[in-house]
Amino acid sequence: MIELLRVRDFAIVDRLDLELGPGFTVLTGETGAGKSILLQALGLLLGDRASRDWVRAGAPEARVEGAFVPPAPAAGAVAAVLEEAGIPWDPAEPLVVTRVVAADGRSRAHVNGALVPLHVLARVGTHLVEVSSQHQHQSLLREEEHLALLDAGLDAEGRRAFEGWQAAFAAWQEARAEVDRLERLDREGRDRAEFLRFQIGEIRAAGLEPGEDERLRAERDLLAHATKLREAYEAAEAELYTADTAALPRLGRAQRALEAATRWDPEAAAALDLVTEAMALVDEAAAAVRRRLGEVEADPARLEAVETRLEAIRRLERKHGAGVETILQKLERLEAELAEIENVEWGLERARTRLQEAEQGLAGAAGALRAARERAARGLERRVAEELAALAMGKARF
Known part of the structure; x- marks a missing residue:
């Protein structure tokens, strides 16, 4: 309106x-x-x-x-x-x-x-x-509107035939597109296969492992700052354990003093428990610092090797995407594409068989739809004739 x-x-x-x-x-x-x-x-x-x-x-x-x-x-x-x-x-x-x-x-x-x-x-x-x-x-x-007008008059069986034809036509389109794709792949496959083999070989030669880049970057940061890290851990160890004024010896002296106090004051026991617990925590912290101190070593040769490995990964990233995971995913896709090219004749034969089956299905569905449209056309012809007769145009033909 x-x-x-x-x-x-x-x-x-x-x-x-x-x-x-x-x-x-x-x-x-x-x-x-x-x-x-x-x-x-x-x-x-x-x-x-x-x-x-x-x-x-x-x-x-x-x-x-x-x-x-x-x-x-x-x-x-x-x-x-x-x-x-x-x-x-x-x-x-x-x-x-x-x-x-x-x-x-x-x-x-x-x-x-x-x-x-x-x-x-x-x-x-x-x-x-x-x-x-x-x-x-x-x-x-408008001729392009005629089929829509006719299809609007389809009976229930005709509508089912129309839906069946739509499904068959979609299946034929999909099958036709797959044959076209594989035929194009067959024509262009030789050069493409050589390119894929080169890329696959390049990635495989790198021997990448999932998460390797993240582990290497963490190791590089550790090696690059090994001297400063050792200084920091040694200072922490001294403050916690080895120095005369370190926390653990001082807590030990406080513990002994509180033990003596409990002989005359039962309330000192609560403070003694807290100091004892603090000693255990400080001792655990000191052990963690000593352990990490033993693990951190300046190693210029290893640092160079890590940098070289990261640079090799970066070269691959520039070609195939950021991150080892992305590169490995691309490797899977390249291998799948190469496998399809190497088996294209077999795939093309199957695709052509499916296309032939789709064409047969489409022909059958088209026949059913044609019959349904012919029924609808006869019904439309009859109804229009009735309308024309009501308009005193009984001799008109539609």
Whole structure:
């Protein structure tokens, strides 16, 4: 339904706002009153080509705007076209279409404020309005609409045949695409296989292990700062254990003092327990520091070897993606592609067999659909004849 048609500087129209309500609306007027101009303005919103002759004399541009509320079936079709074009629209809201024609004949079209090409506007327009007095909008005269009209009259069996044909056609398309892909692979496979073997060999020769790059970077950081780390651990060990003023000896002296205090003050036992627990924790910390101190050694040769290995990994990353995991995943894909090329003849034979089966299935489904459409055509012919007879056109043939 058209809710609003707004026209500015179009032909002889200066300004017009036409609001339409539900139900049947008739526009009448004598010749030259402007009925055809309204249809031409509406045609612009439906995707008709623009002409500079439509811009009112002295005006910089003509502007036509319409607000449409399509019924449910048409709304779904419009939404599909707009979604394909990347234009959001809520079918619960009116669809606003605007067309602007400049004085030089160039035009712009907008749907809900988004700029759209003319062919998209024309596709949307076919679902918005049927102008029976203008041939370019008569669905009955568009051959591409005929099958849709016929299929709308299919019975239940016919609809099942149509769905079966759709499924068979999709299966045939998939099978045809696979044969085309494998035939192309067969033609181009030799050069591609050599390239794949080179890349696979390069990655395999590196002998990568999952997580290796992360482990190497951690080891490199440790080796690069080994001297400073040893100094830090030695200082910590001294503060915890070896120095005269270290924490553990001082806690030992405090423990002995508190043991003596418990002879005369039972409340000292609580403090003694805490000091004893602290001694255990400090002793554990000191052991961890000594252990780590024994593990950290400056090793220039090993550091050089780690840097060399990381550089080899970085060279592979520049070709195949960041991270050892990514490289290993690519290796799997390359090996799978090479295996497919090496077995392409066998795969192509299977694909051709599937294509032949799909063609047979499609032929059967097409036969069933043809029979269903013939039944629908006879029913349509009968119903149209009945309508023509009711219009006193009984001798007309459809």
